[in-house]
Each structure stands twice: as C-alpha cells, then as structure tokens.
Amino acid sequence: MARMKFLCDADRCIECNACVTACKNENDVPWGINRRRVVTINDGKLGERSVSMACMHCTDAPCAAVCPVDCFYTTEDAVVLHSKELCIGCGYCFYACPFGAPQYPKTGNFGSRGKMDKCTYCAGGPEADNTAAERVSYGANRLAEGKLPLCAEMCSTKALLAGDGEIIAQIYKERVAKRGYGSGAWGWKTAYKESIAT
Amino acid sequence: MKKNVTYADGVRAVRRFGTHMAALGALVIALLVATPAAVTAQGQPGAVNPTASAVNEKQLLDALRPGQGISGRSSIPDARASRLEQPDGRVFREQRDASARTGGLAILGMLGLLVVFYLVRGKVRISGGPSGRTITRFGFVDRFAHWLTATSFILLALTGLNITFGRGFVLPVVGPAAFTSLSEMGKFVHNYVSFAFALGLVLMLLLWVKDNFPALRDIRWFLQGGGLIGLGHPPAGRFNGGQKLIFWSVILVGGAIAFTGYMLMFPFQFSTTIFDMQWANVWHAFLGLLLTALIMAHIYIGSVGMEGAFDAMGSGEVDQNWAREHHSIWAEKVLSKSSDGRPAPAE
Numbered sequence: 001m002a003r004m005k006f007l008c009d010a011d012r013c014i015e016c017n018a019c020v021t022a023c024k025n026e027n028d029v030p031w032g033i034n035r036r037r038v039v040t041i042n043d044g045k046l047g048e049r050s051v052s053m054a055c056m057h058c059t060d061a062p063c064a065a066v067c068p069v070d071c072f073y074t075t076e077d078a079v080v081l082h083s084k085e086l087c088i089g090c091g092y093c094f095y096a097c098p099f100g101a102p103q104y105p106k107t108g109n110f111g112s113r114g115k116m117d118k119c120t121y122c123a124g125g126p127e128a129d130n131t132a133a134e135r136v137s138y139g140a141n142r143l144a145e146g147k148l149p150l151c152a153e154m155c156s157t158k159a160l161l162a163g164d165g166e167i168i169a170q171i172y173k174e175r176v177a178k179r180g181y182g183s184g185a186w187g188w189k190t191a192y193k194e195s196i197a198t
Numbered sequence: 199m200k201k202n203v204t205y206a207d208g209v210r211a212v213r214r215f216g217t218h219m220a221a222l223g224a225l226v227i228a229l230l231v232a233t234p235a236a237v238t239a240q241g242q243p244g245a246v247n248p249t250a251s252a253v254n255e256k257q258l259l260d261a262l263r264p265g266q267g268i269s270g271r272s273s274i275p276d277a278r279a280s281r282l283e284q285p286d287g288r289v290f291r292e293q294r295d296a297s298a299r300t301g302g303l304a305i306l307g308m309l310g311l312l313v314v315f316y317l318v319r320g321k322v323r324i325s326g327g328p329s330g331r332t333i334t335r336f337g338f339v340d341r342f343a344h345w346l347t348a349t350s351f352i353l354l355a356l357t358g359l360n361i362t363f364g365r366g367f368v369l370p371v372v373g374p375a376a377f378t379s380l381s382e383m384g385k386f387v388h389n390y391v392s393f394a395f396a397l398g399l400v401l402m403l404l405l406w407v408k409d410n411f412p413a414l415r416d417i418r419w420f421l422q423g424g425g426l427i428g429l430g431h432p433p434a435g436r437f438n439g440g441q442k443l444i445f446w447s448v449i450l451v452g453g454a455i456a457f458t459g460y461m462l463m464f465p466f467q468f469s470t471t472i473f474d475m476q477w478a479n480v481w482h483a484f485l486g487l488l489l490t491a492l493i494m495a496h497i498y499i500g501s502v503g504m505e506g507a508f509d510a511m512g513s514g515e516v517d518q519n520w521a522r523e524h525h526s527i528w529a530e531k532v533l534s535k536s537s538d539g540r541p542a543p544a545e
Contacts, residue, residue: 010252010253010255011252017273020274032276034274034276034279037272037274037279038272038273039269039270039271039272039279039280039281039282040270040271040272041253041258041268041270041282042253042270043270043271046251047251047252047253048253049252049253050270051270051282053282053283062287062288062290062291065291065295066290066291066294067365068360068361068362068364068365068381069364069365069369069374069377069378069381070365070369070374071374071378083374085375085378086374086375086378087378088378088381088382088385090361090385091462091465091475092294092479094472095287095290095472095475095476095479096287096288096290096291096294097287098283098284098285098286098287098288099282099283099284099287100278100279100281100284100472109389109463109464109465110385110389110462110463110465181252183252183253183254183255184254184255184256185255186255186282186283187255187283189255189256189259189285190259190283190285190288195256198254
C-alpha cells in the first residue's frame with residue numbers, strides 16, 4: 001500500500017486559499033473549523049513564503065499516542081483518522097499535534113467542546129465507505145473512490161501535492177533540482193522524521 | 199601636395215579600423231557582462247537570489263527554542279491558526295508519558311510499601327489499651343471540611359486515573375463504546391467535583407493552618423519515626439510532624455493541582471499559548487498522581503493502620519490514651535482545661 005503524505009511546495013504557493021475553500025466545501029466542514037489553512041511566513045518581507053497546512057498524517061502520530069480513549073486509527077494508506085463516536089473532546093490531541101490540526105466545534109471547557117474534527121485526507125471515517133453516516137460526521141471519502149484529496153487535486157499552481165510519499169518527494173526533488181532552490185518540505189521533519197534535501 | 203592613396207594604404211586603414219572595432223566590441227561585451235553583477239551586488243529588486251533570500255524551514259526549525267513554534271499570518275480569524283508548526287507537541291507527548299509512568303510507579307510503590315509495612319509492623323495499637331473515656335478532637339466543621347475534601351479527592355483521583363491509565367487497563371476490559379461513555383461521565387464528575395475539592399482546601403487551610411506551622415519538636419518526631427517505626431511516642435501538639443507534612447502537601451500540591459486543573463478546564467483563558475496548556479496538563483497529571491500516592495498512606499494510617507485513629511474524623515471523639523500517646527502536648531492542654539471532666543473540643 002501507498003504511504004500517503006502531503007507536501008506543500010512553498011516556492012509555488014500563491015496564498016490563494018483555494019485549498020481551504022475546496023476542503024470546506026467538499027467535506028461540509030462545520031462553521032468555525034478549517035481543516036486546512038494557509039500560513040504566510042515573513043509576510044510582506046523579502047523572501048516570504050506561504051504554506052498550506054493541515055493534518056500531516058504523522059508517522060507514530062502524537063495525537064493518537066495521547067488520546068485517553070484511543071479513538072485514533074491509522075488506515076492501510078497510513079492516513080490518521082479518528083472516531084467521533086469515541087472522542088470525548090478532551091483536547092489532548094490539540095496540545096500534542098505539531099500542526100494545530102485538531103479543532104472543536106465549540107469553544108468551551110474540557111467536556112463541552114464537542115467532538116474533535118480534523119483533516120481526513122478526504123478518506124472519511126470508521127463508518128462504511130461513502131455512507132450517509134460517514135458523510136455527515138467526516139465529509140467526503142474520495143480515497144475510496146480512487147481520488148486524491150481535493151485540496152491538492154485542484155491546487156492551481158500544483159504547490160500542494162498529495163499522494164504516495166515517495167512519488168511526491170520525487171516530484172519535489174526534481175523541481176528543486178531544475179529551478180535550483182526550495183524552502184523545504186514543510187512539516188516533513190516533524191511529521192515523518194525525515195526531510196527532503198534542498 | 200596631394201598624397202597618392204595606394205591600394206596598400208587602403209588595406210592598412212581597413213585593418214586598423216577592424217582592430218579598433220574589435221577592441222570596442224570586447225569592451226561593450228565586458229560592460230554588458232559586468233552590469234548585472236554590479237546591480238546584484240547593490241541588492242536592487244529584480245535581481246533577488248531566491249535560494250538565498252527565501253525563508254527556509256530547516257533554518258526556522260533550528261532557531262526554535264523550547265516552547266516556541268513557527269508562526270506567520272493567516273487570513274483565518276482564529277489567531278491560533280497562524281501557528282504553522284509546533285514540534286513541541288512531540289515533546290509534550292514524551293513528558294506526559296514520563297509523568298504518567300513516574301506517578302504510576304509512585305502509586306504502585308506506595309501500595310507495596312503499605313502492604314509490607316502492615317505485614318511487618320502490623321496495626322499500631324494503643325500501648326496502654328483503650329481507656330474507655332474520650333475527648334473531642336474534631337468538631338462538626340472540622341470533619342465536614344475533611345470529608346468534603348476527602349470524598350471529592352477520591353472521586354477526582356479515580357476519574358483522573360481513568361483518563362491517565364484507563365486506556366491501558368479499563369478499555370480492554372469494557373470495550374471502546376462503554377469506555378467512552380465511562381470516560382465522558384468521569385470527565386464531567388472530574389470537572390464539577392473539582393469545585394468541592396477547591397472549597398475543601400480553602401476550609402482546611404482556614405481551620406488548621408494555625409496548628410500546622412513547623413516546630414522544632416517535629417524534627418524529633420521524624421527522627422523517632424513518629425512512633426510508627428521505632429518504639430515510644432515522640433511528643434506532639436494538635437498535629438504531629440507527619441500530619442503537618444500531609445497538611446502542607448494537600449494545601450500546596452492540591453492547590454497547584456487545582457490551579458493547573460482550572461487552566462485545563464478553561465483552555466486559553468489564563469494563558470494564550472499552547473505551551474502553557476501543555477505544561478499545565480503534564481504537571482496536573484504528575485502532581486495528581488503523587489498526591490494520590492501520598493493520600494493512600496494517609497488513608498492507611500487513618501483506618502487499618504492504627505487503632506483509634508479513625509475516630510478522630512469519624513465521631514470526632516478520640517480515646518484519651520490514644521490522644522496522650524499521639525498528641526501528648528495537645529492532650530495535656532485539653533485535659534487540664536476541663537476540670538469538670540467534660541473535655542473542651544480541640545482548638
């Protein structure tokens with residue numbers, strides 16, 4: 001099986017936020033939650049770069065490790081998913097996540113925040129693939145249809161890449177070799193404990 | 199005289215011109231080549247080297263100090279969305295595991311210690327045997343404060359242990375769905391009961407602080423093993439060295455647990471950084487487990503571990519011989535006050 005990853009080529013990202021919008025639309029993400037966001041580093045300064053960030057579907061995911069009720073699971077494609085049936089909304093995964101991916105529908109205390117929501121890599125949840133129950137809780141399941149996450153599929157500059165880690169790493173390496181520079185595979189060192197030399 | 203221009207002259211002139219042109223051309227080319235380099239050196243826009251000037255993730259990560267993350271600007275209203283990366287999340291996970299492990303070992307260690315102590319020393323009896331006459335040790339308010347704190351602490355400890363270790367021990371037994379219901383209920387109990395615990399801490403502090411200031415005789419009490427390990431009973435006032443230790447542990451550690459607990463209960467209200475939430479979580483768990491271990495010893499000595507001890511917080515009336523042995527100074531004071539044989543309550 002493939003080892004699915006995201007890779008944002010910050011030298012290509014133009015901060016159009018279309019990935020953010022596409023994600024919200026495709027998954028009917030609840031109000032106030034953004035499963036994907038674009039962060040601009042050194043905004044307005046020389047050499048600023050924008051990075052589109054969501055759940056990176058970490059290797060040895062820290063969210064899963066700290067969850068008191070063990071509601072996370074990793075699919076065969078190495079996508080980190082969770083069960084909203086089991087989640088108790090404690091917030092520990094938010095403290096542990098290096099990328100700020102877990103979010104809650106309500107601002108409130110430990111207990112009234114509601115079930116955690118995060119990027120599913122457009123792979124739904126534990127319910128049967130593409131059922132109404134899955135759709136309501138987690139959004140689309142494009143992976144089950146043989147499609148990649150919509151954020152990456154519709155990225156206009158092909159800055160955001162999704163797919164098997166080795167393949168998207170190869171694409172990024174070729175780009176870096178051809179143009180002669182790259183600001184790095186953002187988040188890879190933290191998420192996968194490996195990086196791509198630029 | 200007009201000079202005759204020969205063919206040879208013409209050829210020479212053309213050659214000379216060619217040489218000049220070649221030199222000029224070389225100069226122009228040299229200038230063209232040199233110009234961009236000169237402009238780049240002056241740092242004018244349009245000649246930026248994207249490799250050198252772009253932000254680089256590796257550099258940003260290398261520059262991070264503990265508690266920091268890579269932040270930028272995001273168009274999403276939630277300010278926390280502008281935090282791109284916080285590798286400390288993994289550190290939090292390690293610290294949380296370490297604090298749970300250490301605290302869990304402290305609890306198991308205390309349990310083992312108490313069992314061994316009971317087997318070796320047995321129940322601490324009243325040396326002179328019960329006298330049959332009692333004096334009042336704790337009035338209603340004292341006992342109310344104690345049991346308010348005690349019952350809430352036991353509920354908090356059980357639900358806290360469930361959040362920390364339930365995944366490993368309870369979940370495999372009851373199954374995921376039941377464990378989520380249990381934990382969700384436990385979480386509400388933990389939240390609401392915490393207010394009773396905090397109130398109990400305040401009450402106990404107000405009621406007992408005046409008798410809990412450390413004194414020189416406490417050192418002697420500890421050197422003699424409090425009459426638990428060695429023989430004979432070192433003198434003590436209303437509270438002996440061990441009780442003072444428990445009192446200050448409960449007040450200070452319990453207070454720290456309550457403070458970090460409210461930080462977690464109202465996330466990002468006391469502080470806006472995720473780093474503060476992480477240490478609050480780690481210390482809340484660690485101190486909670488340590489206090490649980492300590493309270494286990496307190497429960498032991500107040501129940502099966504010592505004859506006559508439970509009455510102090512049970513009925514509030516303790517046997518006179520027990521009082522003379524464990525709190526000699528306090529007992530003398532109380533008994534001398536009550537000339538009519540009706541002892542005054544512990545004050």
